[in-house]
Amino acid sequence: MKMIGCIVAAVLAGIALGWMLPSFMITEVLDKVVTYILAAMLFGVGISIGHNRRELMKIKEIGLRILLVPLAIAGGSLLGASLASLFFAMSLKEVLVVGAGFGWYSLSSVLITQLYNAELGAIAFLANVFRELMAFVLIPFLAIHIGKIVAIAPGGATTMDSTLPIIAKMTDTSTAMIAFVSGLILTTIVPFLIPLLLAMG
Amino acid sequence: MEVVIMSLLAGCLLGASNLIKEAWVGYLDRIVMMIVFILLIAVGIGIGSNQELIANLTVLGWKAMVIAALSTVGSILALWLVASKCDFLESDKIKEEEL
Numbered sequence: 001m002k003m004i005g006c007i008v009a010a011v012l013a014g015i016a017l018g019w020m021l022p023s024f025m026i027t028e029v030l031d032k033v034v035t036y037i038l039a040a041m042l043f044g045v046g047i048s049i050g051h052n053r054r055e056l057m058k059i060k061e062i063g064l065r066i067l068l069v070p071l072a073i074a075g076g077s078l079l080g081a082s083l084a085s086l087f088f089a090m091s092l093k094e095v096l097v098v099g100a101g102f103g104w105y106s107l108s109s110v111l112i113t114q115l116y117n118a119e120l121g122a123i124a125f126l127a128n129v130f131r132e133l134m135a136f137v138l139i140p141f142l143a144i145h146i147g148k149i150v151a152i153a154p155g156g157a158t159t160m161d162s163t164l165p166i167i168a169k170m171t172d173t174s175t176a177m178i179a180f181v182s183g184l185i186l187t188t189i190v191p192f193l194i195p196l197l198l199a200m201g
Numbered sequence: 202m203e204v205v206i207m208s209l210l211a212g213c214l215l216g217a218s219n220l221i222k223e224a225w226v227g228y229l230d231r232i233v234m235m236i237v238f239i240l241l242i243a244v245g246i247g248i249g250s251n252q253e254l255i256a257n258l259t260v261l262g263w264k265a266m267v268i269a270a271l272s273t274v275g276s277i278l279a280l281w282l283v284a285s286k287c288d289f290l291e292s293d294k295i296k297e298e299e300l
Contacts, residue, residue, distance in 0.1 A: 006238075007238075007241060010238050010241040010242050010245065011241050011242070011244055011245040011248075012245060013242055013245060014241065014242035014243060014244060014245015014246045014247075014248070014249060015245040015246070015248050015249035015255075016245075016249060017242065017245065017246050017249060018245060018246035018247065018248060018249025018250035018251075019249040019250070019255070020249075021246070021250060034240065034243045035204065035205070036204070037236060037239060037240060037243075038205060038240060039204045039205050039207075039208040040208070040236060041233055041236040041237060041240060042205055042208050042209040042212065043208040043209070043211060043212040044212060044229055044230075044232060044233035044236065045209065045212060045233060046208065046209045046210065046211065046212020046213040046214075046215070046216060047212045047213075047215050047216035047221060047226070047229055048212075048216060048226065048229065048230060048233070049212070049213050049216060050212065050213040050214060050215060050216020050217035050218070050221075051216040051217070051221055051226050052216075053216070053217045065287060065289065066289065068283050068287060068289075069280065069283070069289065071283075072276070072279040072280040072282070072283040073276040073279065073280055074276075075279050076272075076275035076276035076277070076278055076279025076280060077272040077273070077275055077276040078272070078275070079275045079279070080271035080272040080273070080274055080275020080276065080278075081268050081271055081272040081275065083271050083275075084264070084267055084268045084271050087267060088264050088267070090264070095268055098265070098268045098272075099268060099271075099272040099275075106237050106240075106241060107237070109241070109244050110237065110240040110241065110243070110244055111205075113243070113244045113247050114205075114240075114243075115205065118244075118247030118248055118251055118254060119251075119254055119261065121244055121247060121248075122244070122247075122248050122254060122258075122261050122265075123261050123264050123265045123268070124265075125244060125265075126261065126262055126265030126266075126269075127264075127265035127266070127268045127269040127272075128269070130265060130266055130269035130270075131269045131272065131273055134269065134270070134273050135273070138273070138277070142277065146277075146281065147281070147284060148290065149280065149284040149289050149290065150277060150280050150281045150284055152280065153273075153276040153277040153279070153280040153281075154273045154276065154277060156276065172290075174289075174290050175290065178289060191209055192206075192209070195205060195206055
């Protein structure tokens with residue numbers, strides 16, 4: 001929760017800065033610089049993902065069936081998000097990309113702002129922050145009333161870090177382990193899925 | 202777009218190789234986090250410098266809320282369906298008993 005505060009503060013600071021800066025300062029040059037910073041960040045994210053190879057090997061030991069958990073979460077998220085294009089003047093691609101953040105608001109908003117536009121980046125930021133906040137409320141409810149496994153769903157990619165403690169508290173060790181692996185897989189998918197969806201026509 | 206995907210893939214390959222020592226990953230995550238903060242400020246600048254966006258922030262918030270709710274509910278229903286067909290925890294218990 002401390003993290004989410006810092007992150008919202010960073011975006012608010014940026015908004016204030018963007019408001020005050022004269023528009024000629026925000027040039028294509030700046031945009032290009034940010035793209036290279038983004039590339040550097042993704043290089044680092046990639047190293048972490050590649051390094052997780054060892055942890056991903058554990059999936060074989062637990063059983064490949066466990067992959068159904070992140071697959072269901074990803075599929076359900078995208079299917080749910082796609083319905084939003086019926087209500088708003090947004091293309092299917094746009095709503096899918098926002099849904100494809102799976103709660104990872106920092107990475108999804110940064111990627112979408114740079115690769116698409118600031119408006120969708122802002123929506124992605126807010127939507128994925130909302131998703132994490134909803135997860136904090138829904139995890140205890142689902143764990144008590146529906147089932148331990150189902151309680152993993154709302155957290156999406158965050159079940160490997162920020163929402164893992166609450167899952168561990170509300171369920172058991174086996175469920176927490178499945179939640180971690182599911183979050184790890186979704187976290188691995190997001191940086192690939194968002195650019196791929198955006199690259200589609 | 203290409204630069205971004207290429208650097209992600211290059212990072213994955215480097216990370217999967219044995220060149221990266223365990224101890225470095227902690228530092229790396231911290232550096233990545235710092236870059237993320239810089240980029241989040243850039244996200245903010247993108248919003249703040251766009252008057253039209255600022256004026257429509259409540260509309261954007263509403264859209265974000267609906268997409269978040271739909272994707273969260275979608276993921277819950279999908280996992281509920283899968284979990285009703287396939288008991289992930291029961292098999293764990295059997296394994297533990299076998300041990």
